[in-house]
Amino acid sequence: MPKQVDYETRRRHIAEAVCDLIDRHGPEGATLRDVAQQAGVSMGAVQRCFATKDEMLAFALHRITERITAQGHEEINASTAKESAVTLLTATLRTLALIEPHQRRDARIMAAFTAHATAIPSLAEILRQAHAKTRDLLAWLIRYGQQTGEFRDDLDAALEAETLLPLVEGLTALALLGHRPTVPAHDTLTRRIDGLLMQPSRPGRSASSTAIV
Amino acid sequence: MPKQVDYETRRRHIAEAVCDLIDRHGPEGATLRDVAQQAGVSMGAVQRCFATKDEMLAFALHRITERITAQGHEEINASTAKESAVTLLTATLRTLALIEPHQRRDARIMAAFTAHATAIPSLAEILRQAHAKTRDLLAWLIRYGQQTGEFRDDLDAALEAETLLPLVEGLTALALLGHRPTVPAHDTLTRRIDGLLMQPSRPGRSASSTAIV
DNA sequence: GCTGATATGATGCAACCGCATCGGAAAGTT
DNA sequence: AACTTTCCGATGCGGTTGCATCATATCAGC
Structure with a gap:
């Protein structure tokens, strides 16, 4: 089996990044790219955690x-x-x-x-x-x-x-x-x-x- | 002098279109193109009334x-x-x-x-x-x-x-x-x-x- | 009836959006 | 060590955004 990841933890981590961006750049600031960067993960990782924005x-x-x-x-x-x-x-x-x-x-x-x-x-x-x-x-x-x-x-x-x-x-x-x-x-x-x-x-x-x- | 228009009236008209769009399609719905269409004017007209969005x-x-x-x-x-x-x-x-x-x-x-x-x-x-x-x-x-x-x-x-x-x-x-x-x-x-x-x-x-x- | 200033609407443009795709890295099994 | 399976990061794509540009239509003055 390949590398296993705690998705729930990652989801929470990404959610925190979402909140950070909304706080700093307003409601429009939470784009997938910026969220990924803020969370320190790739955009693909975000997409695998959540099916849609x-x-x-x-x-x-x-x-x-x-x-x-x-x-x-x-x-x-x-x-x-x-x-x-x-x-x-x-x-x-x-x-x-x-x-x-x-x-x-x-x-x-x-x-x-x-x-x-x-x-x-x-x-x-x-x-x-x-x-x-x-x-x-x-x-x-x-x-x-x-x-x-x-x-x-x-x-x-x-x-x-x-x-x-x-x-x-x-x-x-x-x-x-x-x-x-x-x-x-x-x-x-x-x-x-x-x-x-x-x-x-x-x-x-x-x-x-x-x-x- | 060319055709003169009542800008204040037009601005009010466009503002009404903005409100309509925000009401119907949420905060993101008020794009310049959609506003122009809703107001029944061209995009250029909107831009001439307001310097920026x-x-x-x-x-x-x-x-x-x-x-x-x-x-x-x-x-x-x-x-x-x-x-x-x-x-x-x-x-x-x-x-x-x-x-x-x-x-x-x-x-x-x-x-x-x-x-x-x-x-x-x-x-x-x-x-x-x-x-x-x-x-x-x-x-x-x-x-x-x-x-x-x-x-x-x-x-x-x-x-x-x-x-x-x-x-x-x-x-x-x-x-x-x-x-x-x-x-x-x-x-x-x-x-x-x-x-x-x-x-x-x-x-x-x-x-x-x-x-x- | 020209003429020229001005308003107009269409188009161009660079950037960005969300989402889909894909080659390859990583890790456990045999 | 070879294989298989899961995860990863990057890139591509169609569409949309706000804003700039420009040829054309329109009207007052002579």
């Missing part, structure tokens, strides 16, 4: 959505249950909103894929599933906060999560474009979380009242 | 952002001041969120330009200005509602507007991808508006309590 993009998108949602779960699992639901939800939202400078790469990639998904249904499906997962995660966090008595139990967790999801997505897009908000994006999130609290703090000090880390 | 895209983006914000203002001007601030804000948000089927075209175009703006600063600047205008419009509406006594006057209108803006943007993106929310997007908006009310309705009937039209 769309398949390559779909794999890369699946990878990055899983990575982002995994980061969201990390915030929870790493807490060892000793942290409050407010802290958990705040940290999770900040992670998912991709507003920190070090998350700019992920934000650009997601924006590029969102626009591309307009024309490619398979990509749209991946994004839909990712958003549904995120929403369910947020709903779970809210219910958890209700159990701990931190959040108002007259709230419908599913409804609140359905509001937080577009808020997070919108913050990502605005931050990516360099939108200069009158108030920092993370304050917008904490203000929103205040609305969930059992004893909401009064406006004016709400942003700092739930400050974390 | 990016300039053409920037003009088209400027046009569509102005059109969308104008629709937002229309909701207000057409009201002859006899409508409540709640009704006005609700109608404006629904218009700007681009969630109705007939707005799908605008939503796709905006998504495509948002992703493209990642790589082209001039486009990003246009979008930044558009978002700032939208935010200021929302802040104005909230202050108006505070004057009429409909909205809580302990709220900072600017802060609330800074929350509504990403919410609207996020709803646009999610609706475009075909996200199936557990609750309709326009209910999410009305629920959010409820939070601004002087006497907020209790959860469970909030969505219907501010129903309009």
